[in-house]
Every structure is written in C-alpha cells, then in structure tokens.
Amino acid sequence: LFDAVTMPFPLLFDKRYAALINTAYLKLTLPTECLTPEFYRYLRELSLQWQFEFFIKPQPLPANGIIAFDMDSTFIAEEGVDEIARELGMSTQITAITQQAMEGKLDFNASFTRRIGMLKGTPKAVLNAVFVRLPLSEGLLTHLQV
Incomplete structure (x- = not known):
C-alpha cells in the first residue's frame, strides 16, 4: 500500500482494538525520513477515498511540550x-x-x-x-x- 511512497523504508504495522471507542485502528510506525509533504498528501488522498482518519504523532513527543490542535471536530467532537x-x-x-x-x-x-x-x-x-x-x-x- 505505502511501498511507492515509503521505499526503501520499512513499515511496522500494528492492528489494535480500542475498547474505549469500540473500533479497530491501525498504528503505523514510520521512519521520520518518510514523513514528507508528499507522503502526507498521499495519505490524505487515501483517507478521503477510503473514509478513514489519521493522526501523525511527532516522534518523539516532548515530555513537557505543547501540541497545538484545531479544536472543533478535531480535538473535540463538537463545534x-x-x-x-x-x-x-x-x-x-x-x-x-x-x-x-x-x-x-x-x-x-x-x-x-x-x-x-x-x-x-x-x-x-x-x-x-x-x-x-x-x-x-x-x-x-x-x-x-x-
């Protein structure tokens, strides 16, 4: 699926089930080098086509840092x-x-x-x-x- 964009980088797939939200999700661990604007655009196109949402978490998250989000319908489910x-x-x-x-x-x-x-x-x-x-x-x- 991602070979054309991520090669020669290896992928680590981790399918999980989150009981709290009653849904399956897929966690991808990707090398930082492949998280390019082109890869992001490709992933965005796939998400629109296949109707899934994704989140790219900075690696590593700072222990006491700040993450900025769009709030409405992103961080919170309402407007x-x-x-x-x-x-x-x-x-x-x-x-x-x-x-x-x-x-x-x-x-x-x-x-x-x-x-x-x-x-x-x-x-x-x-x-x-x-x-x-x-x-x-x-x-x-x-x-x-x-």
Missing part, C-alpha cells in the same frame, strides 16, 4: 461556538449566520467575526459548563495521554 451559543440560548442566531456562510452569502471571516462577536462577554461559568461536557474526538485518547 465549540455552537455549544457556547446553545448554553446561552443563542443557537438559532448563530446557526443562521453559519448557514449564510455555507450558502456563500457571507464569507468565512465575516461569519466567524460576527458569531464570535455575539459571544463576547460570555461569563466564565458558562464557558466552564460547556467545557466539562464537550466530548473528546473518537480515538484521541488512544494516541495521547490527556
């Missing part, structure tokens, strides 16, 4: 702005702005600015209430100690 709006009783208004952007009536930056502006001044207690109920994305805990 943070939508969840905060729901908690504030503003779902309908936020959804309407999102819909305008999806229909091309409003560009992304304007949509984002408007939605975030509506949430300005949200009390810390509301943010904390949303935070404690946000589910992590499926599979995240199998890759990181959170």
Whole structure:
C-alpha cells in the first residue's frame, strides 16, 4: 500500500482494538525520513477515498511540550461556538449566520467575526459548563495521554 511512497523504508504495522471507542485502528510506525509533504498528501488522498482518519504523532513527543490542535471536530467532537451559543440560548442566531456562510452569502471571516462577536462577554461559568461536557474526538485518547 505505502511501498511507492515509503521505499526503501520499512513499515511496522500494528492492528489494535480500542475498547474505549469500540473500533479497530491501525498504528503505523514510520521512519521520520518518510514523513514528507508528499507522503502526507498521499495519505490524505487515501483517507478521503477510503473514509478513514489519521493522526501523525511527532516522534518523539516532548515530555513537557505543547501540541497545538484545531479544536472543533478535531480535538473535540463538537463545534465549540455552537455549544457556547446553545448554553446561552443563542443557537438559532448563530446557526443562521453559519448557514449564510455555507450558502456563500457571507464569507468565512465575516461569519466567524460576527458569531464570535455575539459571544463576547460570555461569563466564565458558562464557558466552564460547556467545557466539562464537550466530548473528546473518537480515538484521541488512544494516541495521547490527556
């Protein structure tokens, strides 16, 4: 499968079953040298074609370092702005702005600015209430100690 991209590098396949998320997953251990932009593009194309998600973990992860993630639908399974709006009783208004952007009536930056502006001044207690109920994305805990 990956021979054309990774040769002459060996692959280590490790099929596992994660009981916490009720799904099988495949862990690939690849030499750092083959993690090129070309390989990433190839893997991305395969993931779209075969409908799977992947995560490339830096090797090695720093013991006390920082990893940056896109939050919505990547680190967490929900859209943070939508969840905060729901908690504030503003779902309908936020959804309407999102819909305008999806229909091309409003560009992304304007949509984002408007939605975030509506949430300005949200009390810390509301943010904390949303935070404690946000589910992590499926599979995240199998890759990181959170």
